[in-house]
Amino acid sequence: xxxxxxxxxxxxxxxxxxxxxxxxxxxxxxxxxxxxxxxxxxxxxxxxxxxxxxxxxxxxxxxxxxxxxxxxxxxxxxxxxxxxxxxxxxxxxxxxxxxxxxxxxxxxxxxxxxxxxxxxxxxxxxxxxxxxxxxxxxxxxxx
Numbered sequence: 001x002x003x004x005x006x007x008x009x010x011x012x013x014x015x016x017x018x019x020x021x022x023x024x025x026x027x028x029x030x031x032x033x034x035x036x037x038x039x040x041x042x043x044x045x046x047x048x049x050x051x052x053x054x055x056x057x058x059x060x061x062x063x064x065x066x067x068x069x070x071x072x073x074x075x076x077x078x079x080x081x082x083x084x085x086x087x088x089x090x091x092x093x094x095x096x097x098x099x100x101x102x103x104x105x106x107x108x109x110x111x112x113x114x115x116x117x118x119x120x121x122x123x124x125x126x127x128x129x130x131x132x133x134x135x136x137x138x139x140x141x142x143x
Contacts, residue, residue: 007095008088010128011109011118017042018054024063024070024078027054040108040116041079048115050108052079085110088117093139096125 016034018027020043030039041052054075062078063070086095086107095107099122109118 005092005128006088007086007090007092007107007109007120008118010092010124011088011120012124013118015040015108015116015119017047017050017116018075019043019047020051020074020076022075024059024073027075027078028059028070031056038106040083040119041075042116050083050085050110050116052076052081052083053106053108054079055106083108085114086120087111092125092128095120096122099125 016030016036016039018030018039018041020041027039031037038053038055040050041054043049043051052075058078058080059070062068063073084098084102084104084107086098086109088109088111099105099107105122107120108116109120111117
C-alpha cells in the first residue's frame with residue numbers, strides 16, 4: 001500500500017512570494033495578480049528562504065474580522081509561523097499526513113539548504129492520488 005510518487009514529482013516549482021515589510025493590500029494584489037490563495041513570505045531578496053505563509057483566511061480572520069486597518073498591517077504581523085515544510089523526496093502519503101495533522105492545505109518544499117524550491121497543495125495531491133486520505137486513515141486504524 002502506498003506510492004512511489006514524491007512531493008518533487010507533483011509540486012509547483014513557481015512559488016508566489018512576498019517580502020517582509022509589505023502591507024496587506026500589497027499581499028492581496030500579489031494574490032490577485034497570480035490567481036492564488038496564498039503567498040510565501042521571504043526575508044531575503046533572493047526569495048529563497050521562506051519564513052511564513054499568508055492565506056486568504058489569514059487576511060479575513062486576522063485583519064478584516066478584527067476591524068484592523070489593512071494598510072497598517074505588514075506581512076510579518078499576519079503571516080502564519082512556524083512554517084511547516086517538506087523536502088522533494090517526501091512521499092505523497094507523508095505530505096498528506098502532515099497537512100491533515102497540522103490542519104493546513106499547502107506545504108512549501110525546500111531543498112537540503114532550506115531554500116524554497118516549490119509548493120505542494122492538497123489539490124495537487126488529490127489530482128494524482130484521490131484515495132490518499134482513505135489510505136492514511138486505513139494505516140492509522142492498523143496501528
